[in-house]
Amino acid sequence: MAKKYFYITFLFCLFSLAGFAQDGKQQGNDALGFYPNPVTNGKIYITSKTSLDKEIIIFDVLGKKVWQTTTSSRELNIASIPPGVYIIKITEGDTTATRKLIVR
Template sequence: MKKHYFYITLLLFCLFSLSTVAQESRPAPSGGKEPIEGLNIYPNPVSGGRIYVTSKSGQNKEVEIFDVLGKRILQATLSSKELNISELTPGVYIIKVKEGDATATRKLIVK
């Protein structure tokens, strides 16, 4: 059973990675949301319990972190660039950042 869970998780991760690459490589449809200019999430992989989320604009950011099965694990609004993720167990997560009308999704690895 544990082996099957690993393969299912790996398959979902690969599918999400491919869809994320496809989303980032095509232009936004007219009237659609623009990507966040200069978005940087670091360090990634993270081992210290904190990540930093920056962009060219200094606007507040709404951040959501999901596990690979799509369950929301963490939700926060950042007025600074630092986010405490020390409660997350090691693994692969999806981080969604919203800044104004712009939204971006990235993979986050916690060691």
């Protein structure tokens, strides 16, 4: 029973920190992000103030990399990722954003 509470507490802390994690130079609250969240149609749209190539890495809650790509497009098809809770890291130039991603 204690093990179950440990995992719940660990996941809560992980998601709390991931929602606020920011690396690199940030030019505003919405300089780099994505929508919609939760994802229901298998596509996300990346918001950015520039049009540089973006590296996208998606991790599961245990930190295992499940998907990685580089794109110049603002639309990203993630339909191959099974439903669940993930961490998405988007890097564009010197700016990096790390957020929680929910796929339904």
